[in-house]
Amino acid sequence: MKKVKITILKTTLQEDLAREYGVDGLTTCPMMSEGEVYYADYAKPENFCDEAWKAIYQYVFALAHGVNDIWYYNDWIKTPGVAIVSCNDGLRPVIMKLEKTDIESKIEDL
Template sequence: MKKVKITILKTMLYEGLAKEYGICGLKACSMMKESDVFYADYAKPKGFCNEAWKALYQYVFALAHGADKGLFYYGDWIKEPGVTIVSCNDGLRPVIMKLEATDEDAKIEYTTVER
């Protein structure tokens, strides 16, 4: 299993929808910042948004397990192998992310319980 690089490309706010449905003063996501970089494998990276992770973990899993060999969805979506562009599921203020397969091996960190 390999690590996957996650780069925050863009944080957005759909102002019309936010005005109609969001709380007063709603702004773009404050948790993720453009150009932030995270590395993931089997688990959500520390400091990464829980909701964003739910939206992209299946792509991370696929890339971590070798989907970098071909193009996603039969080549009719992303032109570069080992790359995908995804967004979180916040309909008012989505965050757009680039996922890239890496050659870095993932390491499962075990914790021990003292008895």
């Protein structure tokens, strides 16, 4: 099993939806910042948002186990070993890049 690199690309705020449904003063996600990098295999990285992990773990697991094909029907991501995903927060989604690496998971990581 290999490590998967998770890079936080964007923290967003859907302002129209936040005005209608969010609490006053809602801002982008306070848990993640653009440019942060995490590494994962089967387990959620330390200090990584639980809800974001629930939304992306299946892609991380697939990449960690060697998926090389372009996702789905070649109509999503053009680069093998990469997925662009987001958390499931509809008001302030965080967009992440997942990349397959050659970094081996070590037994103490498991």
